[in-house]
Each structure stands twice: as structure tokens, then as C-alpha cells.
Amino acid sequence: MIFPRPAWEGFRARIAALPMQAQWWKRIFLGNASDVEMDGTSRVLISPELRTASGIEKDVMLLGMGSYFELWDAGAYAAQEAQAMKGDMPDVFKDFSF
Secondary structure, eight states: OOOOHHHHHHHHHHTSSSGGOOOOOOOHHHOOOOOOOBBTSBBOOOHHHHHHTTTTTTTTEEOOSSSEEEEEEHHHHHHHHHHHHHHHHOGGGGTTOO
């Protein structure tokens, strides 16, 4: 997940406030976070460690998710999307109007 700074601060505070039984998830979310900067050509460079941990190889998908972005390996995203499309739409969408 990629957050603009203000959205990250809110997310970080919510994670940090979780109870002790969530300690490992707090470590996963907060301990693996890193600041990234845009380079001179407005690219965001993702460290090799984060690319490896997230399974990103070459082609990526950047998805706007409201207050944050998700960055996916393109192949992994296509496989997950195909799997989701095979199933039923979640109940929360039953009364949702487009």
C-alpha cells in the first residue's frame, strides 16, 4: 500500500493503537514501512527489498483505493482478479446501487 503522508499518519496511528495481541501485525505494517521519494522524472522508486517482499517483478498495476494506492505485480493482480470474478459478489454489494 502506498499512502500520501496525511493518510499514512492516520493509518499509522490506528495501527499503533491496536492491542498487544496484534503486536506481530503492528510489526508487519509499521516495521516494514518506508518513505519513498519521486525522482527527477516523477517516478516513485521502490526498494529491491520491498519489491521482493511484495512479489513485484517487472510490470505493475497501480490502483487508486480512495485514501491510498495499492501497487501489485501485474500478473499477480490479474490472477487475483480472475479468481474474484469467478466467485459471487460479496453480500455488502447486494443492496448497492451503481
